[in-house]
Amino acid sequence: MDNEIIIESELEEDTAVWETLLRRVIPAALAAEGVGVPCEVDVLLTNDEGIRRINLEQRDVDRATDVLSFPMFEYAPGRPPEDAADADPETGLIPLGDMVISLERARAQGEEYGHGTEREVAYLAVHSVLHLLGYDHMDDGPEKARMREREEAILGALGISRRQM
Template structure:
């Protein structure tokens, strides 16, 4: 599938080593979820200050976080968009799934804290965000959260990106 993953960076080092990882992980997550419509996903790499500003501006939450997801459409978890009903951009022919913002600074700190490293944490956050763009949620402590966590781990394990 020819998805377009657009990665921009506010960091001094640019997209650095993260671009190749994200270009592998994001399409794999879409494929694992059965997305057969060519999609566009916009990714912004930033630091804690940058994500804090976006979190405050967009959500009214006055603190940094690790990842933010801004879906363009509402989907039902586990039911991928269909080619015949997808609202594709007429200029590109792609379904604009939405935006993700990743704090590289927070991913590195959490990767160290959890003992599995920054690369695994960045991959996890990207998969987590894709699932949000596809309608998954984890705001409860029940079945929705468990389903989302299960999908995250299944996708990462299929990629060979495991915990430690």
């Protein structure tokens, strides 16, 4: 599948290792969810201040977080786009939306949870892809459980475990 993963960074550090990881994880998550049409996902790598600013501007929430997802379309969980009806006529790609990841927060959480930054960045990317595809976890009910199950299945298929690093 010819998905396009567009990655930008607001950070001064070299993000090549994270870009490589995201270019592996995001398409794998799309494939695992049965997305059979070419898609575009835009990713912004930032720090806690950058994601706090975006969270305030876009959601009126004045705090940093680990990842933000801004879907372009509303899909039902488990029912991804199947045809190119939503595709951009110029590119032929379906623009699924944007994700913003705070590498600062990912590093802290990877250390806190004991599985390292690589696993945390991969988890946040998969989590965001699922949001772009309509999954939600706003309550502690079955939708949250379904989302967590899909996250673990996708990461497991990639060989990215909680014990990594």
